[in-house]
Amino acid sequence: MFGRLFASLGIDYLQWRALSRALLKIDFRVGAMSAVLGQQTKEKPSTHLLSVMAFYLFTGIFLAGFVLMNDDIFLTGTLLSAYVLLMIGSVVLVEYNSVVISPDDYQILGYRPISSRTFFAVRLTNVFFYVGIMTAAMIVLPVAAYFFTLGFRPLLGLAALLAFFTAGFSAALFMMVLFAAALSHVHPNRLRRVLSYLQLITSFAIFGSYAFLPRVFSEDTATAHLVVNERPWLLLFPPAWYASYLKLAVGDFEITTWLPVGFSLVVVLLLFAYAGGNLSLDYARKLGSLQERTEQPVARKVSRDRWLAGLFGAEEPRAVALLIRSQFRHDQKFRLSVLGILPLTAFYLIVALMSGPLPDPFVAGLEGFGDSLLVYLGVLLFPLMLQTNLRSSDYFQASWIFFSSPIRRDRLVLSAKNFVVVYFLLPYLLLIGILFGYFYTTLWHAVVNVVVLGLLAHLVLQIAVMLSPSIPFSQPMKKGERSAQMVLIMTIMPAVMLGFLSIVLIWIYPSAALTAVLVVALTGLTVGVENRLAARIRRRLNRLQFQG
Amino acid sequence: MIETRGLTRVFGDKTALSDLDLNVSRGEIFGFLGPNGAGKSTTVKILTGLLEPTRGVARVAGLDIVEQPLEVKKRIGYVPESGALYENLSAGEYLELVACLHHIPPRVAAARIDELLGLFQLSDVRDQRMTEFSKGMKQKVVLSAALITKPEVLFLDEPLNGLDANAAMLVKILLKQMAEQGKTVFFSSHILEVVERICTRIAIINEGRKIIEGTPQEILSETATSTLEEAFGQLTGVRDAAGSTADFLAALERA
Numbered sequence: 001m002f003g004r005l006f007a008s009l010g011i012d013y014l015q016w017r018a019l020s021r022a023l024l025k026i027d028f029r030v031g032a033m034s035a036v037l038g039q040q041t042k043e044k045p046s047t048h049l050l051s052v053m054a055f056y057l058f059t060g061i062f063l064a065g066f067v068l069m070n071d072d073i074f075l076t077g078t079l080l081s082a083y084v085l086l087m088i089g090s091v092v093l094v095e096y097n098s099v100v101i102s103p104d105d106y107q108i109l110g111y112r113p114i115s116s117r118t119f120f121a122v123r124l125t126n127v128f129f130y131v132g133i134m135t136a137a138m139i140v141l142p143v144a145a146y147f148f149t150l151g152f153r154p155l156l157g158l159a160a161l162l163a164f165f166t167a168g169f170s171a172a173l174f175m176m177v178l179f180a181a182a183l184s185h186v187h188p189n190r191l192r193r194v195l196s197y198l199q200l201i202t203s204f205a206i207f208g209s210y211a212f213l214p215r216v217f218s219e220d221t222a223t224a225h226l227v228v229n230e231r232p233w234l235l236l237f238p239p240a241w242y243a244s245y246l247k248l249a250v251g252d253f254e255i256t257t258w259l260p261v262g263f264s265l266v267v268v269l270l271l272f273a274y275a276g277g278n279l280s281l282d283y284a285r286k287l288g289s290l291q292e293r294t295e296q297p298v299a300r301k302v303s304r305d306r307w308l309a310g311l312f313g314a315e316e317p318r319a320v321a322l323l324i325r326s327q328f329r330h331d332q333k334f335r336l337s338v339l340g341i342l343p344l345t346a347f348y349l350i351v352a353l354m355s356g357p358l359p360d361p362f363v364a365g366l367e368g369f370g371d372s373l374l375v376y377l378g379v380l381l382f383p384l385m386l387q388t389n390l391r392s393s394d395y396f397q398a399s400w401i402f403f404s405s406p407i408r409r410d411r412l413v414l415s416a417k418n419f420v421v422v423y424f425l426l427p428y429l430l431l432i433g434i435l436f437g438y439f440y441t442t443l444w445h446a447v448v449n450v451v452v453l454g455l456l457a458h459l460v461l462q463i464a465v466m467l468s469p470s471i472p473f474s475q476p477m478k479k480g481e482r483s484a485q486m487v488l489i490m491t492i493m494p495a496v497m498l499g500f501l502s503i504v505l506i507w508i509y510p511s512a513a514l515t516a517v518l519v520v521a522l523t524g525l526t527v528g529v530e531n532r533l534a535a536r537i538r539r540r541l542n543r544l545q546f547q548g
Numbered sequence: 549m550i551e552t553r554g555l556t557r558v559f560g561d562k563t564a565l566s567d568l569d570l571n572v573s574r575g576e577i578f579g580f581l582g583p584n585g586a587g588k589s590t591t592v593k594i595l596t597g598l599l600e601p602t603r604g605v606a607r608v609a610g611l612d613i614v615e616q617p618l619e620v621k622k623r624i625g626y627v628p629e630s631g632a633l634y635e636n637l638s639a640g641e642y643l644e645l646v647a648c649l650h651h652i653p654p655r656v657a658a659a660r661i662d663e664l665l666g667l668f669q670l671s672d673v674r675d676q677r678m679t680e681f682s683k684g685m686k687q688k689v690v691l692s693a694a695l696i697t698k699p700e701v702l703f704l705d706e707p708l709n710g711l712d713a714n715a716a717m718l719v720k721i722l723l724k725q726m727a728e729q730g731k732t733v734f735f736s737s738h739i740l741e742v743v744e745r746i747c748t749r750i751a752i753i754n755e756g757r758k759i760i761e762g763t764p765q766e767i768l769s770e771t772a773t774s775t776l777e778e779a780f781g782q783l784t785g786v787r788d789a790a791g792s793t794a795d796f797l798a799a800l801e802r803a
Contacts, residue, residue, distance in 0.1 A: 014648055014651060015648065015649050017648075018644075018645050018648035018649060019645070019649070022634060022637060022641070022645045025636075025637065025641070026634055026636040026637060029636045029677070106598070107628065107630060107632035108632045108633065108634060109649075110596075110597065110598045111596040111597055111598055111621055111624070111626045111628075112621060112646070112649045112650070113618045113619075113621035113622040113649065113650065114618075114621075114649060115618060
């Protein structure tokens with residue numbers, strides 16, 4: 001029966017089943033390293049994926065509470081749909097190459113008798129599987145709440161289930177279509193640049209929304225109400241389309257309810273049709289050739305190399321600097337991941353500045369800080385995010401060179417951290433130092449604040465390296481890894497950082513003596529940690545082997 | 549079985565393959581030689597449906613590779629140069645997957661997998677993930693995956709890469725026997741002795757153009773050389789290898 005159904009859609013059922021099973025099996029197996037060391041021989045689900053799902057389940061508790069507190073199902077539905085759209089959109093964005101499509105597929109499957117339609121169905125199954133389990137983790141508790149929020153209403157719960165799953169799948173399809181369109185319509189010579197811009201824009205839109213979403217789920221919205229008739233612009237707001245499913249479930253059959261529901265379904269069908277026409281094996285081939293494509297050498301190469309040599313001195317740091325620069329130029333995944341972080345940094349800065357002058361913490365303490373805390377979070381979190389992206393690559397097998405060369409591997413690891421400090425942290429500190437200097441009453445306050453933030457950020461990087469040292473780009477890419485890191489860095493870390501910053505702003509900055517002690521302590525700590533770090537890395541690295 | 553007319557492939561402003569005409573008959577082992585970057589892999593990729601030609605016609609097993617790519621792919625086996633595999637699968641699982649993609653019934657597939665793994669001495673490791681395999685073991689799996697479909701035409705791009713002497717000998721004998729059974733083998737390699745020994749006809753390409761084609765004896769007599777290695781060097785411009793390497797070593801000492 002399935003065979004005939006699939007055949008009517010132009011899909012080879014046997015191939016679809018075999019490939020879908022194989023790809024999921026591959027995804028769920030632990031990384032190559034564990035197998036090499038014989039630590040894990042049996043299949044087990046990816047820990048990254050499980051940690052992301054655990055986080056979504058945890059946040060679901062609060063979202064379910066929000067649903068139960070507010071009886072305006074359109075409002076809660078709109079906010080929850082926005083949450084699902086953003087989360088799934090960002091997962092597909094950061095995991096794009098491994099979740100949606102892999103250029104390796106073409107090398108392995110390109111000469112097999114698989115039609116584009118079948119390959120599309122396999123990939124869609126794979127993506128929808130991940131989107132499905134992540135969406136399920138996000139919404140299971142809020143959906144349960146919808147069953148009871150207006151008395152026991154099973155239809156409302158089911159409508160919520162349908163709405164949020166449709167939202168999740170639509171977000172994934174939209175992201176897929178966006179990249180497929182770029183690959184289909186842009187000339188290969190411009191493709192790298194266009195994909196980079198696309199990544200910048202989507203990162204800006206998605207990650208930037210993280211800054212807004214927490215403010216939407218405020219105490220005010222817990223008792224607020226949202227009416228489409230009063231705000232017709234809501235029809236242009238995709239989350240409202242999915243929230244309209246809930247209104248239908250409680251008997252609201254107005255045209256303003258039907259219209260968005262119909263629109264959401266039309267959009268899904270259009271996205272599906274477009275993706276079906278473009279997400280083929282040929283698409284994988286283009287993605288593969290994009291990774292192989294090299295840029296023309298620039299005329300300044302030699303002078304830049306000399307400059308790098310002068311800046312980083314010894315062999316290991318220079319090798320790492322050259323490697324990172326080359327990876328950025330030629331490894332599209334790394335390039336896109338970096339380009340996903342930069343706009344986020346800019347966005348946090350812009351949001352902070354839009355809320356008014358940056359308050360001088362030595363004068364105002366924690367009062368009136370509001371969004372300007374985002375600047376502080378940016379300093380502490382984004383270098384860390386960048387550093388985590390330096391760990392893995394599809395070209396991890398090329399790292400044999402570091403395992404077979406007479407060099408100090410601990411220096412390689414430290415050099416990657418120092419690269420982030422020199423190229424990202426210091427310029428960002430300089431920029432906010434200028435802004436602080438402009439807004440603060442005393443220049444010294446700006447200098448001290450920037451120094452404290454810089455030392456803290458460096459300490460965070462050191463701790464990250466200490467916990468998980470890795471030679472740059474020597475780890476294989478694992479599905480769900482970047483999402484897990486993103487969840488950790490974007491949600492849990494800010495809570496820890498804000499707690500520490502509050503202590504500094506409330507109790508330490510008001511006292512000049514305590515501030516001096518803080519600066520000395522942080523300096524001593526970061527110097528001490530740096531001295532211990534190399535030995536610690538050496539011990540940890542002895543357990544690391546070449547994974548190719 | 550393999551026929552190309554004016555086959556051309558252009559990458560940007562670089563012509564990788566230019567007006568290639570080939571004709572390989574059933575039961576032939578056709579050696580395809582050329583220096584690095586000559587266009588060998590590009591040719592094989594076009595003939596296996598991995599790349600579209602910019603111009604020209606290519607027919608494999610009587611079918612046009614551009615017009616009927618899936619039908620061609622059902623009839624061919626391919627051992628790619630890179631030997632790409634889903635390494636997180638076991639050898640058994642990977643071969644099962646390939647069998648399934650080619651619609652080989654499960655019972656037949658199981659029998660063939662047993663035979664192939666036995667032939668290449670991989671039976672003991674059939675359930676181990678290929679991440680744990682050596683390069684040679686992976687190459688044996690790639691070869692098995694090419695053979696499991698009983699292809700009419702076999703494309704081999706450096707098939708002996710990483711194989712030990714015993715396995716390499718096994719493959720050479722196997723190819724000869726397959727050719728005797730009427731299968732066509734398209735053999736692209738740098739190992740000239742092997743090509744000279746097992747191929748019935750040879751073509752050498754350089755800078756995307758075919759420069760000579762014939763039996764090994766015809767090529768030797770046309771180039772007035774005694775080995776294929778000498779003929780290859782003469783035709784592809786590698787002259788005075790001893791002088792060049794001596795210069796290099798001297799330069800290395802000076803640096």
